[in-house]
Amino acid sequence: MKAMWRIPLLHLLFYCATQTFGIKIVSEPVSSEGIIDVNVTSTVSLVCHHEISSETEDDEIVWLRNGATVKLADGNKRGTSRVCVSPAITEDNGATFKCYLRKNNTLEDSVTLNVRHAPELSGSQNITVEELEELILRCDIWANPPITDLVWTLNDTRVDLLAGGFTISEDGYTSQLRISLVKESVHKGTYKCLAEGNYSKLFYVTVTESTMKFPVYPIIAAGVVVFFTLLLAFVSRWQKITKCCR
Known part of the structure; x- marks a missing residue:
């Protein structure tokens, strides 16, 4: 069998x-x-x-x-x-x-x-920003295996999201540190984006006084409106004058 x-x-x-x-x-x-x-x-x-x-x-x-x-x-x-x-x-x-x-x-x-492959994090960047402006710092974190440990520091101290007004966002490709309103006393200094404890990029941020921005484009637009208003008024007045002289 x-x-x-x-x-x-x-x-x-x-x-x-x-x-x-x-x-x-x-x-x-x-x-x-x-x-x-x-x-x-x-x-x-x-x-x-x-x-x-x-x-x-x-x-x-x-x-x-x-x-x-x-x-x-x-x-x-x-x-x-x-x-x-x-x-x-x-x-x-x-x-x-x-x-x-x-x-x-x-x-x-x-x-x-x-x-x-490791993330392309290296080198440094100098950035100058005025007070009360927005500041955005970006780090390339695309890697395989994906980055699981990422830290942002300011002057070698981990950024305080609440006290410093920072916002951090990530999409798997970049990590973004955002400050809506820059203040020299709080945000001036050296920033570091540190991934996996081995890869990093530095940002040297200098904060300058806020300057008055001259609104060039609104003034030009207003000037164009005034010019055409005066031109129409002149043409209308000229037509009345020519009628009276006939």
């Missing part, structure tokens, strides 16, 4: 093996459950192996990147096909590479890139 079950079981195992291992992507760095972790600017090597049989010996390997066909050289399509990503850039994060047989696309394998 056991012998009767062995033959169908062997056929089933052989079928599963051909479906699973008929085509396989081997990567450097090595993937884990179809995910390849790599740092930005690094190189990723992908090799698609196909176990050639009598039924598939004339078939070609096809590569896709996010559904778009990757162009291959003629000698890079049969048996073993190689694709290289060099260097990996931030736009490669989440990109899925798939290889399959052109005539039998049920034989396929795929991997997805997880490109790690």
Whole structure:
């Protein structure tokens, strides 16, 4: 009775093996459950192996990147096909590479890139703002993995949102520190945007006295209105004078 079950079981195992291992992507760095972790600017090597049989010996390997066909050289399509990503850039994060047989696309394998990159936080910036004006400081915090620890400081002390009138907002790409009405006694100094304790950017803020803003555009608009009013009045008066002289 056991012998009767062995033959169908062997056929089933052989079928599963051909479906699973008929085509396989081997990567450097090595993937884990179809995910390849790599740092930005690094190189990723992908090799698609196909176990050639009598039924598939004339078939070609096809590569896709996010559904778009990757162009291959003629000698890079049969048996073993190689694709290289060099260097990996931030736009490669989440990109899925798939290889399959052109005539039998049920034989396929795929991997997805997880490109790690730090936020572009460095350097310093000098800013001059007048009292009672609005001040907005921005830091680029886009990173993979995402930033989870971000601190704004003023003169090496964490900003006091209530006492200083600060507002902080984040959207995953930038962190924004906003002050609606700047006061020299409160807001002058050195600001720091510190992410993950390792990445930072400095802002040297100088506050000057408020100056009277000359309303140029309203005055010009008022002058234009007065000019055309006087012009219409002159034309109307001139018409009356000409009528009297006839």
